[in-house]
Amino acid sequence: MSPLPATSPARRRLTTAGLAAVCATAAAGAWTLAGGTASAGTISGALYRDSDTAVARWVTANPNDSRTAVIRDKVASQPSSRWLSSFNLGTVQAEVTSYVGAATAAGQIPQLTLYGIPNRDCGGASAGGAPDLATYQTWVDNIARGLGSQTVLILLEPDSIALQTCLSSSEIQARDAALRTATQTLKGANPNAKVYLDAGHSAWNAASVQASRLVAAGVADADGFYSNVSNFNSTANEAAFGRSVLSALSGQGVSGKRQVIDTSRNGGASGDWCGDDNTDRRIGSYPTIATGDANIDAYLWVKPPGEADGCKYAAGSFQPDLAYSLAGSAPNPPVTTAPTTVPTTAPTTTVPTTAPTTTPPATVPTPTPAAAGCSATYQTTSTWSGGFQGQVTVKAGGSAIGGWTVTWTLGSGQTISQAWNGELSTSGSAATVRNVSWNGALAAGGTAQFGFLANGTATTPAITCTAS
Template identity: 40%
Template sequence: MRQSIRAIVGPRRAAPLWLALAGLLGSGCATAANQSGGFYVDPDSNPAIWVRDHGGDARAAKVRASIASKPMARWFGNWSGPIGGAVSRFVEAARSADKLPILVAYNVPGRDCGGHSGGGAGSPEAYRTWISSFASGIGNARAVVVIEPDALAQLDCLASDQRAVRTGLLQYAAREFKLRAPNASVYHDGGNASWVPAEEMARRLNAAGASEIRGFALNVSNYHTTADSNRYGAAVSAALKNQFGYAKPFVVDTSRNGNGSNGEWCNPAGRKLGVVSQKPSSGAEMLLWVKVPGDSDGNCGIAPNTPAGTFSPDIATRLIDGR
């Protein structure tokens, strides 16, 4: 591709960080600018696991300080086991820590058009069951969810009848999250700034039920600058307004966009970590580490023997150093 707070008797305490941040989404409150403390740091991310297992490696301290200790998304797919329980455990761990979790649903049939991250549910029926269980696993908790990276941008690789099937599945997912996870901020994936024209992406988002959810996500697992992504996101939102009568906010993946894009997407050299997950003062309503920095895009580029989704300390340190 291109993965219960108990009531405390005594003095009233401040609102939990994850709840405060979640409540600010869409409010435009300036005090939320540069807020990163409210997002959940996954203790079992691929970088964190690698650091625990390789404490004697000279790179471990650098990876721990610059990547493993930062908030990022957990990706869920056909590797996650029973999905409802997997999602529920992750969300509950974040809630117990007073943090806001970031989740990615990545299991649509025909995922990645059979490319490096190919796979997905075996049938539309299996996917509908899977995504319903995913949403139910969140329940009434606060969470940020990105639905199926690349699924809309890659419609062109499908036959016309399969495009309709995929769009229907994404529309179903939007309705299920609205019904079963009403407090989650949910985003369809909208590709990136150089992929699909804004007017066409707006049509695809609308057909996939974007009106039912919070908004759309940009630059997932890619490298475009935040400025370029903000311009594209504003154009997509304006196109939604012009064509369908509503605008939507967007979020941007900044995990690897510190040096921008060189036109390559599969483990290119010379890329760099971007700003950590936060609520900025303008443009995107959230900047998020959606792609896990250090996880390979596939057997390509600077990691020709590292399958997609596998952590590489070499990729990680290159991102830290910008080389």
Template identity: 50%
Template sequence: MSGVRAQRRTERGRQAERRRAARRHAMATAASVVVAVGTVSGLLAATGGGNDTAGPRPEVSGSAPYVPSPPARPSPTATASASAPPSSSPSSSPSPPGTSAKPSAPPAPKPSVKKSEAPGAQAPRTVSASLYRHPRSQVLDWVRANPGDPRRAVIESRIADRPAAVWFAQYDPGAITGRVRAVTSAAAAAGRVPVLVPYAIPDRDCGGASRGGAPDLAAYDGWIRNFADGLGGGPVIVVLEPDSIALADCLSDGARAARYASLARAGKVLRAANPRAKVYFDAGHSGWHSAAKMAGALREAGAVTSGDGVFTNVSNFHTTAAEASYARRVLAGLGGPPHLGAVIDTSRNGNGAPAPGEWCDPAGRALGRTPTTRTGEARIDAYLWIKLPGESDGCSASAGEFSADYAYALATG
């Protein structure tokens, strides 16, 4: 295994050098999403994190879907949006607390976010039922296997018991319908709303650490149709292809236009299959592209006519306030149709973003707002945990692997 890890470290170094070279030629100054899913070990059915492509965990038996965990990508150094608050300054290296630390008491409820001052603000349009927590994940495996660990109570109550998204990162046209149906039917039986993340777009992650996906767009269109066949008839939230729009600058003009057309078709197919499905398109995050640029790209990708809004901050750390402000600017750039809203990944943004360039399990981070569809914020439909806290970006543990130290640090940060 040490040889494999060494090879991965070498590969990550090469990838980092390629990204540094790309950044020197890039016009954008904002940070990229620390996200994307690849064929890595991780959750059997919920989101996670990592940095490179480790081997997938063996497929589970029964009806539960095999869902690999999303690795993270290094963020290029960037300046945040001028309207976003400054990032927090974490310590220089990730150094989670030791296992002997005494669990602290549960945190007090977070103060409510300032209400939007926009006139005529509407209530969130998305479903208001409780979100679904899939019963199989790495963090739950750890909780069950470590009943005597002093960190267990904190990790269980603050992470394992929270609902999280379910990623589908394999191109598996023969199996995807059943895997999606297994989640949606279980959620419906529980009276809960699942959050699903289809992640199989061709040229995923621009060939980086999370490369993979369908072999071409025609195959992807078929895969999405099969995905949609498993949605059922209950309420469901679909986070459609993280990075697919914000990272599309790596594609040629023709390939980018073809991708956008495919995403527009995907949104229509998903919503037609289940009229209660809410489909959200990729808007990057507040430290990456400008809201105007993202609105233009989203319009080309059919977000207005084929979707229910946008998602931001997937696997990243920007504050909820900064993301809400950014999301509203993106929606305004789309013309502000009243049916469009936004969902924000709050899984690790409790203390805001780390210093520029610190992306791999950065120290000083904390859990963000608990997942909910009752945000009380105009145009913000939900706070979601799309990346599961505690699954490593590749520093506190192997990429995609659950780290109790990291999870505990986030839960007590």
């Protein structure tokens, strides 16, 4: 499913001066690598990278394209939000259950963007959604049933609060009530769900205006608000705007809220909002909850890089030229460590038999000899009928290494359809993964990870790591 981005007319009407200011602010240090041990808001754990995305499918289908390596390493390797934008009452619960179940099995935090409110985008390029508010509530009820019990991040209805120009006063009141009810429904179904409401962005409504609208829409029941979805304002500008919104909320008796910022394409460059679907833009900070700002819960890629706005290309369609342009001059992502299990005392959710299972994956360490300088640990992070997802953590030994190679023998009937964060080659049943340019050099005790999707039945292979 391709998400339909928020493409409101108000987003397009950024002034030239406003764009210049945004780009000047973003120019220095635009691609901050926000990983590591920096403090964050209220979330702990690791963000979930969905293997079933438009960019992942494109990478798999185009291994020899000259753009593939950049798109794979800098876009497909990163977690982004799953959009629920194709309004379907009959299937949305199963979709959410499957997605959240896969994230739970991986011990990671899923991110959902709900985009189905009636009259969304005021009839613009991303028009659609539920036929009426009563049906919308049924849709939200079905989503809530699939949320499980662990931490999940929910971005509720982009543009729904910042864009109200097409609504009458009574329609605004009805929408506010619907958002308030949706927030209560989602939080009631899963108390560990983090629900954030629409705050537009720093070059749109004034902070005081946006705060008043958030209060009317029930932000007191939510965990906070998000900003900059499908937009390009710098992280610094959005953080300053967020502080102003928080201050205005406090003045209206609402405190303890946090911000989420979409950094999927706010890494600099200039141009019209809709010019050639923004081939002149760049990705911003890689997704992380280590924001270093107690007011900000996460930098997320809410709008998946490479998915169009509806200007030159159809809204939500994946365009490799856009992804390549966004990522080409960005730095490599930080080397990740093993994901942290999301803390909870509640049981995991039972998912349909066709979805990834929630059985804790078996981990079998297979260290190589000390002289080789590295070891490797395998996990089956999820399984489904006819396939599975594997993950390998490489760890340097007592001294630094400049690169690594992992090898193993595929089981009977197994084939690998996709790999990320490593260069895969196969010969018969022999599988080999070598580091990519940015995750080969490891300090003593340092780690890197790669993952893969495979057809066949999951097994626990004996794997070997060789350092170089």
